[in-house]
Amino acid sequence: MAVARSRSKLVLDIGSYVVLIFLAFICIAPIVWTFLTSIKLEEDIVTRNMIYIPTRITFEHYVNLWNQSGYPVLVVNSLITTSVTVLICMLTGTIAAYSFSRFHFRGRTQLMLAYLIVRMFPAVLMIVPLFIVMRQVGLLDSSIGLAIAYTSFLLPLFVWMLKGFFDAAPKELESAARIDGTTRLGAMFRIVIPIARNGLLATAVFVGIAAWNEYLFALMLTTSQGSRTWPVGLQLMVGEFQLPWGMLAAGGIISILPVIVLFAFVQRAMVAGITAGAVKG
């Protein structure tokens, strides 16, 4: 009886591992394939028979990309746009999330729902009005303008996520701080934000990654090299008669590096923050 049970458990375990390894392969294979492509010789990339492992490793695609295509400018533009987006979200979203979490004002629920509704529309719907507004105020084709456009759909995400973290911080702590001598805003900055700092970090990283990878708005709202971000720049490398696979792959790898590095640094805090919000919220 016991043998039969342990055997069926073994089969179940093997089955689980097969499924999990298959799913992990589906997730990781494209990234590995992109990396391998980026270090292959040009003649190893477009071939009659598929060459999986590079015959010789080369970094010429990286060098070409960096020196010839203006890719550094794209990365810098992306960095500026992402930083400004995160900054705006942090400055306005933190106070908004705190207000939603702590004050029961008239129209609070409706306002929260309105924030959500913005996220339910397809992004394409918002692009035309945003384009007209940006042109009117002279922010078309600028990093700041693009960051403001990103804020329009990332701020609701930021506020909703952060509200969960603020809800998890006990209200009695602020009462204690107010009796101890702080104002409401002081209690927020001195007590609540330090408690919710993992959540704040997690939310900021979420928003940062979303802004870093965004393509559609960047394509529509930027027209010149001066403000274009890397996803658009990379796509524009695809010409009518040429498809520089090696450079595209190298661009892709460079672009995900900041995300990987950022995630490696903050993953512990992020996981702690996300689970804290999930369990207590």
Added chain:
Amino acid sequence: MATLSIKGVRKSFGSVEVLHNIDLELEDGGFLVLLGPSGCGKSTLLSIIAGLEPSSGGDVVIGERTVNDIHPKDRNIAMVFQSYALYPTMSVRRNIGFGLEMRRVDTSSREDAIGRAADLLQISHLLDRKPGQLSGGQRQRVAMGRAIVRNPDLFLFDEPLSNLDAKLRVEMRTEIKRLHDRLGTSVVYVTHDQVEAMTLGTKVAVMKGGVIQQLADPQTIYEQPANMFVAGFIGSPTMNFLNGTLENQDGKLVLHHGEETLELSGVAKGASAYVGKKVVAGIRPETFSKGAGPSALTGIVDVVEPTGPDTMVVLDVGGQMISARLGSRERPHPGEPMTLSVDTTALNLFDPETGDRI
């Protein structure tokens, strides 16, 4: 130190009124306990005194100042919360000194004050730890340290012992009483535990449904409860309520309950107005003693519960269950008849319609 006056304080949430015209006075150095079941409005009243919740009407006066529109930080009060509300990201030292830090007290005076408070509460060895590294009792002490370090006019305690285990609760209760005796600061203390109320308070306000049912010293509340709610809420086991009819028999007041007759002596003068009417007699379990007498009840023993110092007996008297606290040597057996005499001088009569004491 300061007096506290609450004059006609009301509080409504929308159309629901949770506090109705509360009037209270606390003398300088007094210990006022707000006692009542959950939802009676006692914590709301405490929040109004602290300034964390605005009242819908009435005045709160601390010392000579009406503090209705004064921010909590400017009321010179300190509060200990049920969950202790220690700042988790700060060390114990900074937790205790946070109020002084906010008031821009210089570092050396602050350190002195923290040291004195820590010595008083015997937590000097914990000063560099974070709240997460402390036990429940230690957190409780830190919370009290944070309250006493500022030398406030008024201490507010919001069920501070309810998160502790039974043994620690008794220890900390003694500690709070000792601290109050030593510091002499006025205290308002919220609890639903009647033992805490009786042992700590110089004054107890029993609340129900946003109304103060009785405000008096603990002994008066116990011996002369204003109504059946207060009588039933205070005391463990709870007071026995015996329904009966009041009669005048040969110039003496007697209570008829079924076939039993209790001769009443020493009850309130107003009782004679109830002759011929139904009343409720409130009898504390400890006022019974074994044996017959002019005021005695006979019934069948239902349950016997020896507790060590006492023996609790539940007696079935004509279908009504009566609890009696007898000496530890009394060991009746369930099912056998028993007669208990009542000390009627400690008996209270209530109007069954209004529930008020006669």
